[in-house]
Amino acid sequence: MQPLVLQTKRLFRRMTVREKLLTLLFILVILFLWTGNLLGRTSEWNNHRKQAQADLLTQQQWLDRSDDYTIGLARALERVDPEKTYDGQRLSGRIDTMLRQVSLSASADIDPVKTREGEIFNDHNIRVRLNRISIAQLIRLNKLLSQETPYINLQSVRISKNRRKPEELDARYQINSFDLKNQ
Numbered sequence: 001m002q003p004l005v006l007q008t009k010r011l012f013r014r015m016t017v018r019e020k021l022l023t024l025l026f027i028l029v030i031l032f033l034w035t036g037n038l039l040g041r042t043s044e045w046n047n048h049r050k051q052a053q054a055d056l057l058t059q060q061q062w063l064d065r066s067d068d069y070t071i072g073l074a075r076a077l078e079r080v081d082p083e084k085t086y087d088g089q090r091l092s093g094r095i096d097t098m099l100r101q102v103s104l105s106a107s108a109d110i111d112p113v114k115t116r117e118g119e120i121f122n123d124h125n126i127r128v129r130l131n132r133i134s135i136a137q138l139i140r141l142n143k144l145l146s147q148e149t150p151y152i153n154l155q156s157v158r159i160s161k162n163r164r165k166p167e168e169l170d171a172r173y174q175i176n177s178f179d180l181k182n183q
Helices: 002-014 017-064 066-079 088-101 135-147
Strands: 108-110 114-117 121-133 152-161 169-180
Touching: 017 066, 088 108, 088 121, 088 135, 088 152, 088 169, 121 135, 135 152, 135 169
Parallel strands: none
Antiparallel strands: 108 121, 114 121, 121 169, 152 169
16 A cells, blocks of 8 residues: 555656646546535435335324224225125116116117226226217216215216207216125
8 A cells, every 4th residue: 555655646746737737637527526426326315215204104104093994994884785886797787777767778888897906895987978868868867877876976977069969968977886895
């Protein structure tokens, strides 16, 4: 180690003033770049640390409230009759039956049921498009759907007038149901 320091001192003494300034400038630039990189990595590490701390705090709050969630789930499940819930096929069949009751099966276009599986229940969504229907038919269908709440729910309804016949409507329904998994 000692000879290296001595060699560096000798080399530095033999340099001209211009070479000394350029060497010093080179060393300062390298230090500047290294310090900037170090500060950037330190800042990134600190941001990750803060995010992890916030995530852990949120998870701890969930764990602290787990008894409340369990009680709330039990209360919600008490209000729901598993026999009245609709799986994907039953939902499609029930919607078809409702459309037949209000004489809309000919003007209806029903998409296949999309299902998302969960731990406690499965969520089923279906889209129904109705073309050239009257306001009275729309009202009757809405009444039938509202009688099935909370087992069948309307997520969204878009109504527009028919361009060819303004007295008729076009409607787009997004309908949702669920079925409980066996506990």
